[in-house]
Amino acid sequence: MLPAVVKLCCGISYPHLRTMAGLQRPAISALGQEVAHRQRSGQIRLPAWVSHVGWQIGTPQPQLTESGKREDSRPSPLDEEELMCIRQGQEALTKALDILGNQNGWKTELTEVNGDVIYSKVLSGGRKVFRLETVFDATPEEIHRVLWKVEEMPQWNPSIKNIKVLKQAGPETMVTHEVSAETAGNLIGQRDFLSVRHFCRQDSCIYLGGAATHLEVFPPQKGFVRAEDGPTGIVIEPLDSDTGRSRFTWLLNMDVKGWLPKSIVNQALPRAQVDFIRHLRRRLAEGSTPR
Numbered sequence: 398m399l400p401a402v403v404k405l406c407c408g409i410s411y412p413h414l415r416t417m418a419g420l421q422r423p424a425i426s427a428l429g430q431e432v433a434h435r436q437r438s439g440q441i442r443l444p445a446w447v448s449h450v451g452w453q454i455g456t457p458q459p460q461l462t463e464s465g466k467r468e469d470s471r472p473s474p475l476d477e478e479e480l481m482c483i484r485q486g487q488e489a490l491t492k493a494l495d496i497l498g499n500q501n502g503w504k505t506e507l508t509e510v511n512g513d514v515i516y517s518k519v520l521s522g523g524r525k526v527f528r529l530e531t532v533f534d535a536t537p538e539e540i541h542r543v544l545w546k547v548e549e550m551p552q553w554n555p556s557i558k559n560i561k562v563l564k565q566a567g568p569e570t571m572v573t574h575e576v577s578a579e580t581a582g583n584l585i586g587q588r589d590f591l592s593v594r595h596f597c598r599q600d601s602c603i604y605l606g607g608a609a610t611h612l613e614v615f616p617p618q619k620g621f622v623r624a625e626d627g628p629t630g631i632v633i634e635p636l637d638s639d640t641g642r643s644r645f646t647w648l649l650n651m652d653v654k655g656w657l658p659k660s661i662v663n664q665a666l667p668r669a670q671v672d673f674i675r676h677l678r679r680r681l682a683e684g685s686t687p688r
């Protein structure tokens with residue numbers, strides 16, 4: 398009786414699991430892999446009825462193609478460190494969305510002639526964060542394509558000297574090392590960042606999140622002041638249906654470290670945001686965003 402009930406439950410949940418989107422899918426796969434790992438290391442013993450379900454825990458499952466044929470095209474299971482990265486990325490995104498979602502206490506910091514606005518707010522720990530709102534003549538997918546190709550960023554953005562992807566954890570998460578440029582307008586000076594970057598899609602919106610992280614193989618570099626970015630997030634939503642335009646909301650939440658007066662930092666950060674957007678707008682207009 399019990400195996401039959403379990404089979405029935407799995408049958409009912411299977412189509413929902415397959416069609417899940419956004420944060421739910423990595424969450425379920427992370428859970429599955431955690432269970433598999435604990436079972437392999439002998440920390441837990443799964444009951445015998447699991448075998449009735451027909452799942453081989455811990456090994457990639459054959460996928461059904463549209464024509465109903467089975468194929469083994471699933472990427473190999475993620476390792477512990479990769480799962481950790483995904484968890485960190487999701488957490489950063491959730492925290493950033495929480496900050497953005499709280500309407501209280503935002504003040505207008507500056508308004509650009511083109512209508513872009515930056516709001517600021519002092520968080521409970523005393524840090525000032527900035528929220529830039531703008532509209533782009535591009536779809537969320539087009540913007541995301543440019544922003545996710547991080548290694549190309551220095552080509553179109555002079556405030557960034559170099560970006561390297563140090564680790565990829567599935568298609569939606571990576572660990573990056575970023576070095577800002579020493580430019581004349583940059584009162585803060587050069588910084589480097591080690592961050593986990595994560596994105597998810599929900600309906601036609603795209604959410605990008607990030608936060609400072611640590612990698613044993615990549616300690617702070619000699620001669621660099623390591624700044625900490627995040628929890629930070631970008632929300633890209635289609636403006637109206639079919640106009641091809643998007644609303645872009647960016648939370649900048651950065652500890653630049655080093656010995657600098659707060660007033661200088663709090664002036665430089667919204668300027669850095671405005672500059673970044675100006676270059677991004679130019680890049681999108683060039684339309685040179687082949688896949």
Ligand SMILES: CC(C)CCC[C@@H](C)[C@H]1CC[C@H]2[C@@H]3CC=C4C[C@@H](O)CC[C@]4(C)[C@H]3CC[C@]12C
Nearest residue numbers: 544545556575577585588594605653665669673
């Ligand atoms: C003021 C000084 C210290 C820093 C100025 C440069 C700042 C604005 C730069 C340095 C690194 C940059 C980040 C590098 C990578 C990404 C991931 C991408 O998917 C979205 C943009 C995002 C999140 C960039 C936002 C702008 C950024 C934070």
